[in-house]
Amino acid sequence: MLANKRILLIIGGGIAAYKTPDLIRRLRERGASVTPVLTSAGAEFVTPLTVAAVAGTPVHTQLFDLTTEAEMGHIQLSRSADLVIVAPATADLMAKMANGLANDLASTLLMATDTPVMIAPAMNVRMWDHPATQRNLATLKADGIRVIGPNEGDMACGEYGPGRMSEPLEIVAAAEAALSDGPLKGKRVIVTSGPTQEPIDPVRYISNRSSGAQGTAIGKALVALGAEVVFVTGPADVPPPEGVQVVRVETAVQMLDAVQAALPADAAVFAAAVADWRVAQAASSKMKKEKGEIPTLSFAENPDILATVSQMTKGRPPLVVGFAAETDNVIAHATAKRLRKGCDWIVANDVSPATGTFGGTQNTVHVISDDGVEDWPKMAKDAVAERLAQRIAGALVG
Known part of the structure; x- marks a missing residue:
């Protein structure tokens, strides 16, 4: 189902970002091409060099890139994909999406796209359970955003509960379903x-x-x-x-x-x-x-x-x-x-x-x-x- 499909992968700033190189590899195994977008916070957890090497294509990080923005690069990126995946989708990214904020490359792409979007939330259990996050989640679902996860389990912070990002193969399966005809x-x-x-x-x-x-x-x-x-x-x-x-x-x-x-x-x-x-x-x-x-x-x-x-x-x-x-x-x-x-x-x-x-x-x-x-x-x-x-x-x- 993913053969020749174009995936725009937005990597948010959470510890679960360490899973994204494997996610990219799994998507490419199935014939998809992956264009990665790395937020500044995401780059604190996984390096642009690692992501680019696994994806086989340059990583996009800056909204105000003189070369790409001369051709309105963020518009082209947002509309050239078959599916946009946000993984990990942090509480901050979810809040930006739900409230229409566009102050960096990732959030601007999400505002400019007319492509189906799927998010894989990942955050501390208290952040996930917070009323603001749950309100934003309800808004995103009402807007037609697909959601995969989060899973329940042990977290890097030492707590236990819902908030773990779905595993790469689970996200791949959800992407296949989203692109199914x-x-x-x-x-x-x-x-x-x-x-x-x-x-x-x-x-x-x-x-x-x-x-x-x-x-x-x-x-x-x-x-x-x-x-x-x-x-x-x-x-x-x-x-x-x-x-x-x-x-x-x-x-x-x-x-x-x-x-x-x-x-x-x-x-x-x-x-x-x-x-x-x-x-x-x-x-x-x-x-x-x-x-x-x-x-x-x-x-x-x-x-x-x-x-x-x-x-x-x-x-x-x-x-x-x-x-x-x-x-x-x-x-x-x-x-x-x-x-x-x-x-x-x-x-x-x-x-x-x-x-x-x-x-x-x-x-x-x-x-x-x-x-x-x-x-x-x-x-x-x-x-x-x-x-x-x-x-x-x-x-x-x-």
């Missing part, structure tokens, strides 16, 4: 996946047997058709697909918050196995086993994510797809669920132990909509995902 190009889809974990105390929780394999397969299939995918996942056994924006959660409440933050979207696919109930008051310390005493747990109902989104009066995705994991009367229960929740389609499957669906590689589903029931044959979860993605594409773009 698939039917879902330009469409934004939210996918939920995996189980949720509802804490009882700091060491125990209530969950289910979902592996997240079907949700991951759906995310991968949608990316292959060119969609921008926000992948909201609980603690799954399988890793998320490449090329998606991953949002990791644990509880149903967190999953609902993440889904609402990801709106607006053209479609939402709720493949996660969300716990129906949570402990009303989780203990703050480990509940100790006392001889002869059995603790009593009080439960509260979790938010209904599918119903909440399906019944939105404003901002509802044009297509909402739910999943129904049943152990008996599969079609009857799923049909009633679709009407009760208000979603457009329900993908129903039998998850009774004899089927091996939870944790397995095969699935047998029934797609229930206003048009009736489609009974799909037993097939691999990847095949189910590809067929569902094609059906979604047909509904969104015809």
Whole structure:
């Protein structure tokens, strides 16, 4: 997908800039040409000589370059690429983009371009969580900017949390999706996946047997058709697909918050196995086993994510797809669920132990909509995902 594509890579000033030579190499391996733009802060982490050597082309650093600006070089740079990637996208660069500032080469290029733009944020977790950054992120998404990451993990500052720049291969996969000519190009889809974990105390929780394999397969299939995918996942056994924006959660409440933050979207696919109930008051310390005493747990109902989104009066995705994991009367229960929740389609499957669906590689589903029931044959979860993605594409773009 990247053969003969022209990538303009803007390297911001964060420690994650050390990953950019590898990113350039990975892009060029796939046939893309890379034109690097290095901010003054970025040059503190990776040298122009290193970037130029890996890219095989000169590095652009200055807005007021007498040679290039005689021919309006920043305009030519901004419009000669097929895709602009900002990696790392620092809090400062995101703020400039969101507020229309153009006081250096990087920000001027971003203001002057009519090319699709994708950012890979990277910053301290507190900076990422700051309300200003989250406001800027929402603005950029509303402006049509694609976002990949950030990932969660250890940081150079010693803290842990979201803020790590996506790995080079993840950014490459996202670039391939952005440049895909698939039917879902330009469409934004939210996918939920995996189980949720509802804490009882700091060491125990209530969950289910979902592996997240079907949700991951759906995310991968949608990316292959060119969609921008926000992948909201609980603690799954399988890793998320490449090329998606991953949002990791644990509880149903967190999953609902993440889904609402990801709106607006053209479609939402709720493949996660969300716990129906949570402990009303989780203990703050480990509940100790006392001889002869059995603790009593009080439960509260979790938010209904599918119903909440399906019944939105404003901002509802044009297509909402739910999943129904049943152990008996599969079609009857799923049909009633679709009407009760208000979603457009329900993908129903039998998850009774004899089927091996939870944790397995095969699935047998029934797609229930206003048009009736489609009974799909037993097939691999990847095949189910590809067929569902094609059906979604047909509904969104015809």
